[in-house]
Amino acid sequence: QVQLQESGPGLVKPSQTLSLTCTVSGASISSGIYNWNWIRQHPGKGLEWIGYIHYTGSTYYNPSLKSRLTISVDTSKNQFSLKLNSVTAADTAVYYCAAQSLGEFCFDYWGQGTVVTVSS
Amino acid sequence: QSALTQPASVSGSPGQSITISCSGTSSDVGGYDYVSWYQHHPGKAPKLMIFDVSNRPSGVSNRFSGSKSGNTASLTISGLQAEDEADYCCSSYTSSSTFVFGTGTKVTVL
Numbered sequence: 001q002v003q004l005q006e007s008g009p010g011l012v013k014p015s016q017t018l019s020l021t022c023t024v025s026g027a028s029i030s031s032g033i034y035n036w037n038w039i040r041q042h043p044g045k046g047l048e049w050i051g052y053i054h055y056t057g058s059t060y061y062n063p064s065l066k067s068r069l070t071i072s073v074d075t076s077k078n079q080f081s082l083k084l085n086s087v088t089a090a091d092t093a094v095y096y097c098a099a100q101s102l103g104e105f106c107f108d109y110w111g112q113g114t115v116v117t118v119s120s
Numbered sequence: 121q122s123a124l125t126q127p128a129s130v131s132g133s134p135g136q137s138i139t140i141s142c143s144g145t146s147s148d149v150g151g152y153d154y155v156s157w158y159q160h161h162p163g164k165a166p167k168l169m170i171f172d173v174s175n176r177p178s179g180v181s182n183r184f185s186g187s188k189s190g191n192t193a194s195l196t197i198s199g200l201q202a203e204d205e206a207d208y209c210c211s212s213y214t215s216s217s218t219f220v221f222g223t224g225t226k227v228t229v230l
Contacts, residue, residue, distance in 0.1 A: 039221075046123045062218055109165075
């Protein structure tokens with residue numbers, strides 16, 4: 001069973017960079033059979049897909065966030081990360097990481113999510 | 121990309137059936153058979169319940185079923201049980217090669 005766990009600061013100041021890490025267990029990121037996704041949920045709103053990375057480094061981002069977003073992978077630690085710069089209050093959300101099987105168009109496994117608040 | 125439209129809440133008594141709709145456009149729901157549904161109990165990891173419109177992952181109860189007509193997908197829960205009380209969200213692949221989610225539906229078991 002694949003398990004994912006998000007980690008990172010719960011509070012980020014406006015204009016700074018939001019950095020989160022997702023640690024994967026039960027599967028190797030290097031297996032290449034998954035895309036590794038970030039998804040967020042604003043307070044009281046629906047989910048928003050942020051983007052994904054494959055272990056090869058191939059990425060695809062939500063166009064609305066692309067200019068501020070970097071997703072990277074560390075196969076040695078079986079982790080992948082999200083960096084979102086120039087954050088504002090609009091980036092306050094619960095951030096989830098999720099695994100998507102290659103060739104499939106759904107998210108098979110999710111983390112429990114981590115709350116990130118952007119505030120001074 | 122606008123969020124897919126779901127009813128904010130749906131309720132039913134134990135044993136009844138309920139259906140949650142998920143309305144999109146020809147650029148997402150109507151254009152691809154890549155609609156999925158997720159169950160989310162607050163504080164827990166969301167769980168995949170249906171993929172590719174109507175397929176159930178291994179281990180998901182056959183009380184959950186999915187369908188699609190035009191630009192609207194649906195999730196039906198039959199034989200409603202107390203444990204089904206949760207938030208449900210749909211998702212679709214889009215013509216922009218991205219994913220869009222629904223607005224979410226809170227299911228209450230009366």
